[in-house]
Amino acid sequence: MQVGKHPIDPPNRSAYYQQCRALAQTKRQEHAVVTDSLNLLVMARIYKREGIAIDRRKLKGNRIKAAYYCDDGACSVLLNTTPPREPRLFALAHELKHHYLDREKIMNGQIECGDYNANEVIEKGAEVFAAEFIYPEMEMRQLIGQLGIASLSCTARTIVDFKRRCPACISYTFR
Amino acid sequence: MADLYVYIGKKIRELRNHHQGKGVDQETVANAVGTKANTVSRWESATYKPSLRDLEKLSRYFGVSISAFFPEMQDSRLQALMSATGDLRDDEFEDLLEYARFRRARQILKDASRKTSHRSTK
Numbered sequence: 001m002q003v004g005k006h007p008i009d010p011p012n013r014s015a016y017y018q019q020c021r022a023l024a025q026t027k028r029q030e031h032a033v034v035t036d037s038l039n040l041l042v043m044a045r046i047y048k049r050e051g052i053a054i055d056r057r058k059l060k061g062n063r064i065k066a067a068y069y070c071d072d073g074a075c076s077v078l079l080n081t082t083p084p085r086e087p088r089l090f091a092l093a094h095e096l097k098h099h100y101l102d103r104e105k106i107m108n109g110q111i112e113c114g115d116y117n118a119n120e121v122i123e124k125g126a127e128v129f130a131a132e133f134i135y136p137e138m139e140m141r142q143l144i145g146q147l148g149i150a151s152l153s154c155t156a157r158t159i160v161d162f163k164r165r166c167p168a169c170i171s172y173t174f175r
Numbered sequence: 176m177a178d179l180y181v182y183i184g185k186k187i188r189e190l191r192n193h194h195q196g197k198g199v200d201q202e203t204v205a206n207a208v209g210t211k212a213n214t215v216s217r218w219e220s221a222t223y224k225p226s227l228r229d230l231e232k233l234s235r236y237f238g239v240s241i242s243a244f245f246p247e248m249q250d251s252r253l254q255a256l257m258s259a260t261g262d263l264r265d266d267e268f269e270d271l272l273e274y275a276r277f278r279r280a281r282q283i284l285k286d287a288s289r290k291t292s293h294r295s296t297k
Contacts (some may be wrong), residue, residue, distance in 0.1 A: 002239065051189070055274065055277070059267070059270045060266050060267060061267065063211070063264075063267060064267055064270065064271065066265070067271055067274070069274070069275065069278055071278075072282060074278065074281075074282060076278060078274045086222060159190070
């Protein structure tokens, strides 16, 4: 991606990521998202409420998971149907962040499509947003506490236990 | 905006007549896109209005961009952000561009139908 002017300076990264997390929490509340029932169908309803069209396409390969487009007031997401359901859900949550926070920058040309690195902060912010939207850190910490997992006592067995008890659609991350 | 569908109809006929160097009949096109030869004929004469999905299927069948059916559709800057890993290959970037053209086509057809319905309610 090419950026005319980098909208976020590196010293502000941490604050920016916190802003993305807080936004995810707010949007979860607004859409009454419950972790264990958040799936592609629920996400499609959220998109509908937000007025974003989802266009599903089988793209070449897995490298592009989704892309958010916005111009002339019309917003839509191109969703690659090749990856499995869970990465697709994550990609849709990722693109939601672009809708909430980056729409104007895209429309006024501050951000242009190109390589990942030039928009690194924006993209990482979207990853932070998506992670928090799908499985809030607080919920994850609670489960970790319930399972008695500590940083020094984490074994392969406890990771398997965690995976089994985890209510969120993130099993693909346990590889 | 009837002109748009006249243009689209002419384009469908032109592509059909030159497909793979020798041209194909309406029935072959109809089979490829899941409709009837009559419908293709009516698209070509602008009696029927092909939908965006129809145009997408036609563009795939003829191996052209959807923008071929729209006069003066220009590739604008790609106003998009994507979840992608690493830099994109040319064919991947082309996927994104083709989708941008699809979006533009959708907007043009929407505007056309809005104008038509606006005219009919006057």
